[in-house]
Amino acid sequence: MREEAIKQDIENRFSASSVTVPRRQRIIISLPKDSLFSFIAFMKEEGFLHLSSIICVDWIEEDEFELVYHLTSFEEGIHAMVKTRISRTEGTYQSMIPLFEHAQTYEREIHEMFGVDFIGNQRLTPLLLTDWKEIPPMRKDFNTREYSERMFEHE
Amino acid sequence: MNSGGTDTKKRQLTLYFGPQHVGMVGNFSITLTVEGDTIQKAAANPGFLHRGFEKMLEDSTYIQGFPFVCRINVMDPDPNEQVYAMAIEELSGLEVPPRGQYLRTIILEMSRLASHLGWLWAYANELGFDTVGHWAMAQRDYFLDLFDMITGGRVYHIYIWPGGVRRDMPAGFAAKMRGTLDGLEKSFRDYDAVFFNNRVFRKRVEGVGVISQGDALRLGVTGGNLRATGLARDVRKVEPYAAYDYMDFEIPTMPDGDSYARAMVIRGEMKQSASIIRQALDKLPAGPAWNRVPNPFKWRIPPGEAYVRMESARGELGAYAVSDGTDKIHRMAYRVPSYPHGILVLENLLQGMNIADVGHMLLSLNIAAPEIDR
Amino acid sequence: MDRANIRKAIKDPHKWGEKYSLWVTYFCTGCGIMEIPPTITARWDAERFGVKPMATPRQANLFLITGYVSIKTLKAIIISYEQMPNPKYTVAFGSCPIDGGLYYTSYNTINHLDRYLPVDGWIAGCMPRPEAIFIAVTKLWKMIEGGMVDGYKRYEENIDYYRRNQERVLGREFIESSPAPMTEEP
Numbered sequence: 001m002r003e004e005a006i007k008q009d010i011e012n013r014f015s016a017s018s019v020t021v022p023r024r025q026r027i028i029i030s031l032p033k034d035s036l037f038s039f040i041a042f043m044k045e046e047g048f049l050h051l052s053s054i055i056c057v058d059w060i061e062e063d064e065f066e067l068v069y070h071l072t073s074f075e076e077g078i079h080a081m082v083k084t085r086i087s088r089t090e091g092t093y094q095s096m097i098p099l100f101e102h103a104q105t106y107e108r109e110i111h112e113m114f115g116v117d118f119i120g121n122q123r124l125t126p127l128l129l130t131d132w133k134e135i136p137p138m139r140k141d142f143n144t145r146e147y148s149e150r151m152f153e154h155e
Numbered sequence: 156m157n158s159g160g161t162d163t164k165k166r167q168l169t170l171y172f173g174p175q176h177v178g179m180v181g182n183f184s185i186t187l188t189v190e191g192d193t194i195q196k197a198a199a200n201p202g203f204l205h206r207g208f209e210k211m212l213e214d215s216t217y218i219q220g221f222p223f224v225c226r227i228n229v230m231d232p233d234p235n236e237q238v239y240a241m242a243i244e245e246l247s248g249l250e251v252p253p254r255g256q257y258l259r260t261i262i263l264e265m266s267r268l269a270s271h272l273g274w275l276w277a278y279a280n281e282l283g284f285d286t287v288g289h290w291a292m293a294q295r296d297y298f299l300d301l302f303d304m305i306t307g308g309r310v311y312h313i314y315i316w317p318g319g320v321r322r323d324m325p326a327g328f329a330a331k332m333r334g335t336l337d338g339l340e341k342s343f344r345d346y347d348a349v350f351f352n353n354r355v356f357r358k359r360v361e362g363v364g365v366i367s368q369g370d371a372l373r374l375g376v377t378g379g380n381l382r383a384t385g386l387a388r389d390v391r392k393v394e395p396y397a398a399y400d401y402m403d404f405e406i407p408t409m410p411d412g413d414s415y416a417r418a419m420v421i422r423g424e425m426k427q428s429a430s431i432i433r434q435a436l437d438k439l440p441a442g443p444a445w446n447r448v449p450n451p452f453k454w455r456i457p458p459g460e461a462y463v464r465m466e467s468a469r470g471e472l473g474a475y476a477v478s479d480g481t482d483k484i485h486r487m488a489y490r491v492p493s494y495p496h497g498i499l500v501l502e503n504l505l506q507g508m509n510i511a512d513v514g515h516m517l518l519s520l521n522i523a524a525p526e527i528d529r
Numbered sequence: 530m531d532r533a534n535i536r537k538a539i540k541d542p543h544k545w546g547e548k549y550s551l552w553v554t555y556f557c558t559g560c561g562i563m564e565i566p567p568t569i570t571a572r573w574d575a576e577r578f579g580v581k582p583m584a585t586p587r588q589a590n591l592f593l594i595t596g597y598v599s600i601k602t603l604k605a606i607i608i609s610y611e612q613m614p615n616p617k618y619t620v621a622f623g624s625c626p627i628d629g630g631l632y633y634t635s636y637n638t639i640n641h642l643d644r645y646l647p648v649d650g651w652i653a654g655c656m657p658r659p660e661a662i663f664i665a666v667t668k669l670w671k672m673i674e675g676g677m678v679d680g681y682k683r684y685e686e687n688i689d690y691y692r693r694n695q696e697r698v699l700g701r702e703f704i705e706s707s708p709a710p711m712t713e714e715p
Contacts, residue, residue: 049372050372050375050377052471052490053473053475055486055490057477057485068475070473074388079394081460081462081475101373101374102373102374102375102499105495105498105499106494126202128201128205128528129205129637130202130600130601137207137636138210142210144207144214144635145214148629148633148635148636148640151636151698152629152639152640152641174556174557174558174605175554175586175605176555177555177584177585179557180557181557181562182556182557182559182602202599203599204559204560204599204602205599205601205637206599206632206637206638207636207637210635210636211634211635214634222631226631229562276566276570277566289570292567292570292571293567293570293571295567296572299567309564309656309658310560310563310564310656311655311656525560528599
């Protein structure tokens, strides 16, 4: 199976990674945050040319953000989810713009919604919100119901 | 303003295009830096339709999420339900019976047709072909009647459900569907004569807004916009979902990557959609249309993560779901096709174009503002 | 039109013109806008009722607020509304502008539109079908005839109340930059 071959290849090259194949056409790779950039560069050379999206998951109990980079190889029909965890209090990470130009917009959104700073991204300007003064809204400790009632249910 | 041509210095102006603008279809805004009529720099300004679905989904049970997700894209609502249902099914291991898969295929292709006909209305209107716009919108309405018949709603359907669909096809639906498809296929003759093969239209769109194949791959373009650059990539073929594995259809492509190529790809897709619906109606298996969902108030899904994707009318639609074992989802994130198209691709394309091309480009790239904002 | 109606129209041409030429501001504020294209095109044909979209708010007298209003859109709605000449009417679509509806808990959509702008009519449902839009138009006719549509007057009279609520959501800066609403009758 092609997925297993890729898994073997990754495990040989990046010893710090843990790779699982949950089903056909999917690979999940977890990496420590310092080797992620070189790993994504490696995946790009392997034919994973399409960055589908970057998604941030807030794990508040562990005090960590998980960044998930979704890479697709259309030739092989395989979708790889490359995950790494960063500290929630620090909240900075390096930008993927040198590898994928359109990472810019995804990083802008994560910056706005979670408050993660991407070093190397020059355009971390507000994207969807306007004049936002609270903590970033997609964080788990932001209570949207309480905010809505406080802001819009006055009189 | 310059006078007499002696003064060559030009003034740079900042122009706000939208959200209230006659060339703007949808609630979206672009800030243009113009010199004369030429755009120096464009900056997309989305967020007018931001409702925070991803946050609200974390606050609702799995079934409560369905009324939310269809509203992510008003032009093409059913694919959003489909990816949400697929994600839940993958996480919980729920199976869909074959009849349910076929009914899903029918509703998804109807949604694609309705979306493309809506696009044809908007695009024809924008370029001044009002008659074609009227035809296309009236044609779309016949599909909305069919939606009404099968789901009870014209625009939002909430028809796709974990484990299948919400109800079976009513009596007389297949015959009415075939009649409507006949009408659509017949009217292509008119659309071609008045719009797609019209010299005025071709002069306006040929060679305008060219995206090269390299740029498209670099900027994450998917869907019809990528197929218009000559690459036959379609999630329905790469990773068949619903009943697409049993359907016989082609992927229309065009080589040039300009507005004309994109319009012709959409035209080809409409024909393919009609053929897929016919095949699905012919092959529709007997049996149940859904598997029972556990009690939605007590439905806990085991911890795990899933990424599912499909081809919506605009490109690759994906959903990443993380469950933490409770009755509510931990994180549900959407990967929407208009997101790269509507921001970076649009900004890059508009540079050097005329102000008159802004609305045209937005529609040529088939951008849906609600999808970007979510 | 029969003889009696002609006589009535001649007596008060202003009201007659107002009633049958409801021109809509071209602004897609929410998802309810999706039912407007079918309504204004061949199949439902809103022009039978004198309703048609207008390019700029300065030529329009009917503002359809089609669905939920996000904070960013509210700003644009207020700017557009204040540009419209008197008399002007607002009709809000669906349950979202009434009390937040589905988006009650959302951090980016307001819950009660009538605290920021005067609303003359509400159409229930998500989303209202074209028939519902036409019923709303005929109701609006009756209200115009009876002189019951006074949203724009209420806005001028209670401007402090509206401005206070707008400031709460949109900030001081926005209020300071917006001029006082138009007060003269045409």
